[in-house]
Structure formats: C-alpha cells, structure tokens
Amino acid sequence: MTGLPWFAYRDGALCAEAVPLSRIAEAVGTPAYVYSTAALTDRYESLAKACADMPVLIAYATKANANLALLRHLGSLGAGADVVSGGELQLAMKAGIAPSKIIFAGVGKTREEMMLALKAGNTGIAQFNVESEPELHLLSEVASSLGVRAPVALRINPDVDAKTHKKITTGKAENKFGISYRRALEVYAEAARLPGLKVTGVHVHIGSQLLELAPFEQTFQLIAELVGELRAAGHDIRRVDLGGGLGIRYDDETAPDAADYAALLRRYIAPLNCEIALEPGRYLVGNAGLLLTRVNFVKRAEEKTFLILDAGMNDLVRPAMYEAFHRILPVKAPNSDAALAPVDIVGPVCETGDTFAEARPMPPVKHGEFLAILSAGAYSSSMASMYNARPLAPEVLVRGAEFAIVRRRPSIEDMTALEMPPTWRSEAKG
Structure with a gap:
C-alpha cells in the first residue's frame, strides 16, 4: 500500500483516485506529473477546519507548485496566495485569487x-x-x-x-x-x-x-x-x-x-x-502528486543493478539537491511473495547525480513497465528544467474517474520559440 488514500492499488493496478496510472501513461506518455483533486481538497480542508474558530487566511505558497489548475482549485476552496515573484503574483491573479488575499514575500x-x-x-x-x-x-x-x-x-x-x-x-x-x-x-x-x-x-x-x-x-x-x-x-x-x-x-x-x-x-x-x-505549500500539494515514469532499461553491472527511467533530475531534482527520499512503486502490483532486491534507480540525464534511489529494495521490474515516484506534488514541476534539451513533463489532474491534461508536453518548436538568431550590422572597413 502507498499510505496515501488517493493513490492505491485497485485490481492489481496503481490508481490515482479511480484512474489507473497505466491509462494516463498510455494517453499522455511518460514522464508525467499526476495530481489528485481529492488530495488537494482534503489537505486544504484539514487545515481550514482545524483553524475554523480563528480568523485565518490560508495563503498557499505558490512556489511549491504554480500550475494554474491547482491554483484555481485551491482558490475555489478559499485559499489566498503567498508569492515570491512578480510572475507568481500574476499567476495567482490569473487563477482568480483576489489581490486582497495575496501576500508578497x-x-x-x-x-x-x-x-x-x-x-x-x-x-x-x-x-x-x-x-x-x-x-x-x-x-x-x-x-x-x-x-x-x-x-x-x-x-x-x-x-x-x-x-x-x-x-x-x-x-x-x-x-x-x-x-x-x-x-x-x-x-x-x-x-x-x-x-x-x-x-x-x-x-x-x-x-x-x-x-x-x-x-x-x-x-x-x-x-x-x-x-x-x-x-x-x-x-x-x-x-x-x-x-x-x-x-x-x-x-x-x-x-x-x-x-x-x-x-x-x-x-x-x-x-x-x-x-x-x-503560508502552507508542501503540506497542501506534496502528497497530492506523483511522477509517473517508465523503465527504459534494466542494466546489470558487475556490482549493481540499475533501473534506468525516462524521468530524470530535471523532472524531480529533490533527491539530487536535498538527498531527499521518495517512495517508488511499480504501477503493476507485484506478487505478494515477490522477492525484493536492491537496485539503483536512476534517470537518463548525463550526470552521476541523476539518481532517485540507491540500493532501494524493489520487486522484479521489467523494461517498459511503469513506476510511480510518490510525494512529487511539491517542488517537482515547479523546479523542473529543460536540461539536456529534455521537454518539461506534462501535468495531469485527476478527479474521480476522470483526468485532464493541465499542462501539455512542449514540442521542440515550443522549447525554442523564444530563441532567435543574432542579427549583426557589419560596418565596412576602409
């Protein structure tokens, strides 16, 4: 079990609410971020109800995850926004959060x-x-x-x-x-x-x-x-x-x-x-999201076995930056008697630091199978980059048995749209 009610195994498949993650992977590809609407609601309401007898403004820390769909949903629940840049300020207002509920830090x-x-x-x-x-x-x-x-x-x-x-x-x-x-x-x-x-x-x-x-x-x-x-x-x-x-x-x-x-x-x-x-951020969104990824290769080296994923440190930098731990689960439920063996779970980025876990006990996983990296709702997409010219992963929001793409994967044309060749004015020399 995941320990998170919004992400659980159903009929042998890991699901986000009522949606099998394999269905999302087939529809949008991997890597992809997947968020649960129910989780966002639960986390906000748990804090709001605990403070209901006090005059409390819950100003969501936008830096944790600035996706507009998440901002709109939290705003609809009553949240304000804590922003740390002019860009975040404009995103909060674009999501419908009133300036009177925005704090600039x-x-x-x-x-x-x-x-x-x-x-x-x-x-x-x-x-x-x-x-x-x-x-x-x-x-x-x-x-x-x-x-x-x-x-x-x-x-x-x-x-x-x-x-x-x-x-x-x-x-x-x-x-x-x-x-x-x-x-x-x-x-x-x-x-x-x-x-x-x-x-x-x-x-x-x-x-x-x-x-x-x-x-x-x-x-x-x-x-x-x-x-x-x-x-x-x-x-x-x-x-x-x-x-x-x-x-x-x-x-x-x-x-x-x-x-x-x-x-x-x-x-x-x-x-x-x-x-x-x-100004909660991680508390509201951290466990409301995961990073869905595919195993590109199972590489058996002299002393280690590596699971090489299609997700990299550009998609989730916390393990490389903070030595952070994230639980990683197969999307296909393993057999209850499956033997666990230590593996290094790594990404494709050309950096040794592109590592999600070392010597992590895992059940047998094959090439092409999907994994879910949990607790990736905060400081994952918001800290993502296009390092190695890798496109930003799409973001998907789940509500019950439905899911919607709330940020698509950019094409190479999207990735280079802001670039332009230099124009030089040459001056003739006498």
Whole structure:
C-alpha cells in the first residue's frame, strides 16, 4: 500500500483516485506529473477546519507548485496566495485569487515587482513581507511615487533551529532571511517614519518540512511577546503571518497533525486578536502528486543493478539537491511473495547525480513497465528544467474517474520559440 488514500492499488493496478496510472501513461506518455483533486481538497480542508474558530487566511505558497489548475482549485476552496515573484503574483491573479488575499514575500523584490503588486486589481495586495531595511526604503519610494501606502509586515528572524535540512531552514541568524528579532523595535520605528508605508503586521517563517512542533511553539511565543512590545510602542499590529513549514510524510516520518498545530495558534496567537496568515505549500500539494515514469532499461553491472527511467533530475531534482527520499512503486502490483532486491534507480540525464534511489529494495521490474515516484506534488514541476534539451513533463489532474491534461508536453518548436538568431550590422572597413 502507498499510505496515501488517493493513490492505491485497485485490481492489481496503481490508481490515482479511480484512474489507473497505466491509462494516463498510455494517453499522455511518460514522464508525467499526476495530481489528485481529492488530495488537494482534503489537505486544504484539514487545515481550514482545524483553524475554523480563528480568523485565518490560508495563503498557499505558490512556489511549491504554480500550475494554474491547482491554483484555481485551491482558490475555489478559499485559499489566498503567498508569492515570491512578480510572475507568481500574476499567476495567482490569473487563477482568480483576489489581490486582497495575496501576500508578497521574498528577499529580492525589484522596483518593477513592487509596482506590479501595488497596482494589482487597482487596490494592491494584502501585504508585503519586507526582509531588509534597503527593501523597506525602496518600497517606501515606490509607493510614494504612486501616491499609495503599502501594507507592510517585517519578517522577523527569530534565530530558532527548525530541525530540518540545512538547505531549507530559514529562521537561524546565519540565514539570509528576515531581520533579527533583537533589532525589531528599531526597524519598526524606522518603518513607521517612512512615507508610503502602512505598518500593520509581523511575519515569520523558520523553514520547510518541519516534523516537530517544538520549533513552532518557540517561535510563536517569541512573536506573541514581540507583538505586545510593538503595540506598546504605538504600532497598530493587525496581522500575524506565521509562514508555512508543516512537514509531510515521505517515508516513515510522523508528520505534524493540523489539529495540534492549530492548538498552538489558539494558545499563543489567537489571544492577540488579529488576523492570522498561514503560508502552507508542501503540506497542501506534496502528497497530492506523483511522477509517473517508465523503465527504459534494466542494466546489470558487475556490482549493481540499475533501473534506468525516462524521468530524470530535471523532472524531480529533490533527491539530487536535498538527498531527499521518495517512495517508488511499480504501477503493476507485484506478487505478494515477490522477492525484493536492491537496485539503483536512476534517470537518463548525463550526470552521476541523476539518481532517485540507491540500493532501494524493489520487486522484479521489467523494461517498459511503469513506476510511480510518490510525494512529487511539491517542488517537482515547479523546479523542473529543460536540461539536456529534455521537454518539461506534462501535468495531469485527476478527479474521480476522470483526468485532464493541465499542462501539455512542449514540442521542440515550443522549447525554442523564444530563441532567435543574432542579427549583426557589419560596418565596412576602409
């Protein structure tokens, strides 16, 4: 069994909801990303229901997966959007998410992106999460030039160890994110003096894929104390943005429960009587998707057996980038008594790092058979590339017994459409 109710074996075949994955593979080819509508709904509603007694905005972290069909579905459930670029801002609005439910985060916002956000929907976005004093001054300048006031929350770096992978921790003092909580009062005072700004919030985000609640609790306590200090200093703090970070199960981890997380909000943040913004990404989409792939070759070397897939690190970079674990299952259900043998599961990209698993116990798999790489809904398609001139994999959304292609596989013409030969103006030499 997969451990995920949306992806399960039925009559000997692995299915997405009620659709056999082999049928999707035959229709759209491989590799392909496959998402479950039911999974998206379940994950959003689990968090929304846990927080139903509090004024919570669930602003989906668009960077996890920016497919428009997924954005539209989450928006229809009530989600806002957390964006980190002008492109993501435009995608969120294209998906029908109101600017009033969009929060702009990120350490490197440009002048053009600020203008875009301030003009969005003629009313501007809900909030800018500002990460540095230079950004604060630039936003003040841009907003003043437009004759508007930008709603601002300062991102506080609490120097809390999130106990997650070093490449996705964001709340330690040595990380590039946020303003030290030790300087918070000073920087808030500076923000209040600047024209064009309306300081109304506090933001914090300590990392991704957190499997323990203790770092959240430590952070929430600190932020609650800070809000009290800021209000005492005269700042009208109306929103506390707690970022994302709730982890999911990839292997045998125990992921945090939404109800337990909400209990921390209820204990530390709800008494502040302000709006609460949450920015989950992976929690909503990570286990709602998989990467469907075909075995190109079974290569038996002197000391190892390799399963060489048609999916590569350009389709799913997490194992190469983060040493991340993903469960990998045959689409055709193996016999219950099938012997497992260790294999290296690799892709076709011309890199040794193009490896999904090493010495992974697997049942016998033949050339041409399909595999499913689970938990590929987050940071897979959104981080994909066309390295080795490999086309981006199509994306498929399943609803019950139906499926639809929500992004097609590009042709070589699509892949080169933005390129053009150089034109030179030669000057005659005397």
